[in-house]
């Protein structure tokens with residue numbers, strides 16, 4: 246079949262900036278959007294059928310953002326319901342193969358841009374995108390006997406189907422909740438996001454879904470079984486070095502190998518020392534708040550500033566790209582339900598702030614005695630208000646504030662500050678401080694882009710015994 250643009254892996258990772266886009270679907274400016282894959286009985290799928298419910302690309306105004314729903318229905322004797330999540334996530338891959346199409350995120354967070362250049366070349370109908378999807382799905386998964394694709398661009402139709410999409414995701418997520426890392430011999434890895442974050446290797450366990458929130462341990466296992474050469478692969482657990490931090494011999498070896506040495510080690514359940522890397526399509530960010538020694542969580546759809554004054558996109562800048570940045574961790578919303586959720590850092594006892602929308606969504610996963618003691622934007626809009634709130638409700642982190650100070654000799658100062666005579670310097674408004682409080686041994690402070698006002702700084706060398 247002749248396409249007006251190229252369809253190839255070489256287009257993965259292509260970025261389309263706003264001035265270059267013909268239009269976009271979803272993203273931050275659009276309230277409702279989704280992509281969902283469903284396995285259907287053969288009689289309900291008409292092979293090759295593409296339906297556009299609402300206006301097509303030429304009828305949509307240039308430069309604007311629109312609602313979109315993508316429904317992919319497949320059938321085949323060997324296509325099991327378990328594969329829905331796997332197939333759905335491949336939409337990310339396949340749409341990015343199309344020259345002039347950029348696909349980010351997943352599920353009800355999708356963000357798709359079509360470039361002006363591609364539109365001018367003839368990519369002027371969603372029909373082409375449907376044809377590309379059908380071709381790529383059938384080529385990659387020969388077990389698919391029938392496939393049909395529906396695009397909803399009519400905003401009311403998106404609204405109508407939206408709750409069904411959310412129910413589908415919720416049912417899928419619930420499936421993996423009963424299992425623990427201790428119950429399995431192997432985890433799974435995912436390299437799907439390496440086209441955007443080359444050193445990122447997702448480790449997926451029964452207690453840790455991929456950061457995008459769309460690949461559970463079951464999904465990754467199913468994906469490997471039907472496509473062993475694809476982006477998902479088994480990760481032998483090896484010896485468990487620390488069940489609390491989530492340190493495993495096999496994980497260390499795998500991230501080392503698959504990141505080509507860029508990442509030395511990953512601990513699965515902590516923000517500190519060796520946090521999991523984050524690509525860019527995580528659903529939420531867990532971030533350390535040094536002023537209260539607590540952890541905040543903010544999700545992609547939260548429009549305001551988090552309690553530390555930073556927007557989601559600013560925090561994402563510190564979190565993404567496949568690097569390890571202590572105190573910042575991209576997570577799936579489902580990870581908030583994990584029995585090992587940030588276990589090494591204190592789990593829910595350390596969480597002090599999260600947006601009310603997320604709190605309501607996962608309220609049943611928060612220990613009952615903490616529910617009213619974790620602030621949202623309604624109780625605390627900044628750090629000062631947060632401190633007052635935490636003291637008022639006697640949040641467990643308040644106990645940490647009373648811990649005795651470490652002697653000066655145990656403070657390690659990074660960034661070439663050692664023994665330098667300190668001048669008085671102003672604190673710029675953009676400066677931020679990340680103080681990292683590890684969960685065991687010593688104390689380390691990392692100062693990033695910070696200027697410090699101090700009358701005197703004394704740094705003592707530890708006496709060698």
Ligand code: SF4
Nearest residue numbers: 435437438447455457
């Ligand atoms: S976030 Fe992780 S699990 Fe999800 S697609 Fe990317 S690499 Fe795979």
